[in-house]
Amino acid sequence: MQPNSEATSLTIPKTKPLGRKSLLRAKQSLPLFLMLLPGIAFYIMFKYMPMGGLIIAFKDYNFTDGILRSPWVGMTNFETLFKQAQTLEIIRNTFVLSGLTIICGFPVPIALAIMMNEARRLWFRRIVQTILYMPHFFSWVIVGGLIISILSIESGTINNWIKLAGGEPFPFLYNTKSWIGVFIASGVWKEMGFNAIIYLAALTSIDPHLYESANIDGANKWQQIRHVTLPGISTTIVLLLILQLGKVMEIGFDHVFVLQNSLNASVSEVISTYMYRVGLQGGQFSLTTAMGFFESVVGFILVVSANALARRFGHGLF
Incomplete structure (x- = not known):
């Protein structure tokens, strides 16, 4: 029985193994990965590793026993924190200053x-x-x-x-x-x-031809900005707004501290200065850690909420 000549004439194209392609792509991307290493190391050391210290918010922390051996008190620190009349004023000041900064800035x-x-x-x-x-x-x-x-x-x-x-x-x-x-x-x-x-x-990243088309259609400079420029950077605007909302509770310490004095403390005492005054100077580490935990939770909720709202308009971050 003779083999089919047409079948024998067909040749199967040779393809590189999938593993070899992935290895080649990884080698080509190696400089980019090396550039990412300092940023990754920064976030691991200063953002993720300190999260383990949040357990202090649920303990009566002291230097002698350390983080792990300090007695567990559960939600006592949060109850103490929110029973203080000053706490609501501090949170209000933080929201007001952060909100005005976003609105105006x-x-x-x-x-x-x-x-x-x-x-x-x-x-x-x-x-x-x-x-x-x-x-x-x-x-x-x-x-x-x-x-x-x-x-x-x-x-x-x-x-x-x-x-x-x-x-x-x-x-x-x-x-x-x-x-x-x-x-x-x-x-x-x-x-x-x-x-x-x-x-x-x-x-x-905006196509210059869009401006040319708008100019041909008789659009003046303000109309070009409104209908071409702003829509062209709308994704960036929404992205940065979401990130900015996540920092509403992080008004910053240096900015407030250098301008703060006893006469304006009623509006300038914010979460960061409270942590410095009560935590570092007063030694109440568990109480201020509870405040920091609350700050992080509120920031997370704001980011997720803002992103959910942005996704309805097709500009979500995740």
Whole structure:
């Protein structure tokens, strides 16, 4: 019986084994994995490993017995924490300052990035970017010193101008309402330039032909921004907003501490300063760990809720 000539003429293409392809792809991606190692090590050492210390919130912690041998007290620390009248005030202050920071500060980098993107002079754009990025690299100790030297009652620059004009000095850093304004404005000023970098990167991904089409259709610059630019970076905006909401309870310690004093404590005492004052200075580690645990849970709930809302509009993070 003769074999089928047509069948014998067919050749099966040779393919590389799947394992060899995966190995080759892994070798090609090795530099990227090496670049990720410092970031992974940072999160493991400073984010995940400290989570084991959350058990202190359920114990009567002391240095002698350590974390594992300290007596278990269950939810006693949480009950003690929320029975204190000051706790609700601290949580309220944290929410208010964080909420105002997001409301007032979140749109500023977006507008700043759009304005810098519209600048046609490259030298002008570089100068503006350098000036606006620079405050991010100043520590809050330096920024706080600048603010105090400008707004101080006795020797502040603005109050000196008010005196020369025949007016009475105003306690910017001692009046609770003005302190909130100073806090929000200083935070926006320090971070707006650096946060605009992300939006500038997102703007580069927008197809230039969309602007040309909009221009042909008679759209002016504002209409192009509204119908082309903002929709083009909407995914980035939603992503950063979700991440920002996750930090609502993390108002930051340095920013508040350098501007805080006894006269504005009613609005400036937040969770981070409470942990420093009661935990580190007062030695009540279990109580402040309970506060930190509560802070993390609220942040997690806000992130999940914001992401669930964003997913309905097709912009979910996960």
